[in-house]
Amino acid sequence: KAGVTQTPRYLIKTRGQQVTLSCSPISGHRSVSWYQQTPGQGLQFLFEYFSETQRNKGNFPGRFSGRQFSNSRSEMNVSTLELGDSALYLCASSFDKLSAANVLTFGAGSRLTVL
């Protein structure tokens, strides 16, 4: 079956602009999580959605937002981009996060560069 699909794969923006990233989870997966990866910082949790509801949010400013649609597809938005937002943004899906015993399946990521 198809994996987690993230679009776009690469994008370049300038400071002050906004960006929207898209994620299509594995068919049947209802939970979608977003992570930011920067050098030396590992993967930082942004937020998690299940059935269109945000169930948890990481320690990021309000410029970072997301949503999930009824078909489980998800988008995240970053407004008023800053240079420090340059990172690899990873989306992961899982069947159900109500149990801790759920493996995250990641997409290939969207590489954002802010100039």
Place this chain on the structure above:
Amino acid sequence: DQQVKQNSPSLSVQEGRISILNCDYTNSMFDYFLWYKKYPAEGPTFLISISSIKDKNEDGRFTVFLNKSAKHLSLHIVPSQPGDSAVYFCAASAFGTYKYIFGTGTRLKVLA
């Protein structure tokens, strides 16, 4: 506050030998742990998991050990192969939090 720590940024091992990657955590509520491997320009790939009710889980060349009293887990790869060269992340989750906390990763280089 980094709740999951991988204190070794890099590790080099000869092909055929054992690779041991370590991970420490501070939150005693964590009850499920995952290891991921990541190649450049790709998303992380799941390797192996362990629940807090176990102290060992094995899958082929990969074995994960969990020491709850020390809040420490380790991933053993035996034998190591050049294709294992990648960045390895450990991750931990507590029931009901709907998120995994990841370590900063260890870059493994397996020398042929």
